[in-house]
Amino acid sequence: MKNYVPSRSYQHSWDERLNYEVEGPHSGPNMLFLHGFGASLRVWDDIREGITATAHGHFLDLKGCGFSSKPGAGSYSMLQQARIVIGFIRDRQLQDLTLVGHSYGGAVALFSILLLADEDEPPRIQRLILLDSAGYPAKLPFFVSFLRIPIFNRLVTALTLPSIQTLITLTRVYSGLSHIRWARVVRYSFPLRLRGARGALIRIAQQLVPDNLETLIARFTSITTPTLLIWGKQDRVIPVSHAAHFHRDLAQSQVVELDDCGHVPQEEAPRRTVAAIKHFMQM
Numbered sequence: 001m002k003n004y005v006p007s008r009s010y011q012h013s014w015d016e017r018l019n020y021e022v023e024g025p026h027s028g029p030n031m032l033f034l035h036g037f038g039a040s041l042r043v044w045d046d047i048r049e050g051i052t053a054t055a056h057g058h059f060l061d062l063k064g065c066g067f068s069s070k071p072g073a074g075s076y077s078m079l080q081q082a083r084i085v086i087g088f089i090r091d092r093q094l095q096d097l098t099l100v101g102h103s104y105g106g107a108v109a110l111f112s113i114l115l116l117a118d119e120d121e122p123p124r125i126q127r128l129i130l131l132d133s134a135g136y137p138a139k140l141p142f143f144v145s146f147l148r149i150p151i152f153n154r155l156v157t158a159l160t161l162p163s164i165q166t167l168i169t170l171t172r173v174y175s176g177l178s179h180i181r182w183a184r185v186v187r188y189s190f191p192l193r194l195r196g197a198r199g200a201l202i203r204i205a206q207q208l209v210p211d212n213l214e215t216l217i218a219r220f221t222s223i224t225t226p227t228l229l230i231w232g233k234q235d236r237v238i239p240v241s242h243a244a245h246f247h248r249d250l251a252q253s254q255v256v257e258l259d260d261c262g263h264v265p266q267e268e269a270p271r272r273t274v275a276a277i278k279h280f281m282q283m
Contacts, residue, residue: 004042004190006067010091012084015074019067020088021059024052029281031098032058034085034105036264037144037208038169038201040066042187043102047266050274055098055281060088062105064200066191076203078104079210082111089124098127098281102266103238104208106133111210114219128227128250129277132235132263136217136245140208141237143169147205154202162192175234175262184267220249227253228280230273232261254280 010018021041024031031051035043041059044051051057061068062081074080085108089097101109110133113125140148143165147153157165166189170180191197210216227250231243240257247253256276261269 010088012087015069015071016063016084017069018063018084018088019061022057023048023059024056025054026056028052028055029098030058030094030096031055031100032060032085032089032094034060034062034099034101034108035065036103036105037204038065038192039102039188040191042066042191043264044266045187046270047274047277050270051277054278058088058092058094060085061191062108064197064204067194070194070196070200072196072199075207076200077207077210078108079111079115081108082115085109085112086115095124097125098129099125100129100131100277101133102131103263104134106130107135109133110135110220110223111216113223113225114216117222123225125225127281128223128225129230129280130227130246131230131265131273132232132238133229133242133246134238135220136242137213138238138242141172143172144205144208147202148208153205154198157198157202162189165189165192173237173263174268175232175260179262179264179268217249220246221251223249224251228276229253229255230265230276231255231257232263232265232268233257233259234261235263237263 006019007021033044041061044059063084064070064076099109163185166185229243229246231240233240243255247255258265258269258272265273
């Protein structure tokens, strides 16, 4: 796959190493992109050129994903992912940052803001962009729930080709079959072929829901970061009604709903997604 090789590396701990890429002018606003469940930094490829023409973009493979480390033990919780993201932000000395999160990565972004709020330092994250974000209780989609079933999860992942797993999943996350292209199938399935990838995906699924989720949700109202909510109206994974929940709880938020779009706006409606982001960022 084009450019799908390890890039730069951030070492958070001895067994937690993130793969990341940087693109765009240093004079542009700093932006940090966090992908969704089972994905990698490649999920931003369709909007990357449009964004990094004027912004300094940082694209991460979260722990257990893409070319990042996949330890056989330890925490894969969203809070731990948030701690690693915070470590990256500090290591790169990112200031005046726009944090962008899709789906699972959106929840990681929210938890990162909450954890940073507990630290005695000037705020680093000045803007937040959430695309079809997780965060509120919801029925888990089948491609997550089956990974939480012991024995069955390893049996299915071992016997099913990553490309077949990807095809089945994309029929549920996209609003229509017209969005399923082979390049996108490869984009998602290639990382699943890497050593330790399937086991890491299972561990992420098993640790998906924080034990203190209700406490964390109650703190959403304390977030005053200007926030853009981008949502596909035909999202069957996290319904557009969740955008209203976020808009209610995040004091400085605005919502952009996209017609004929499912769970992945940056792939299903890349031009409209870029336009919404640029308008919000005034780039």
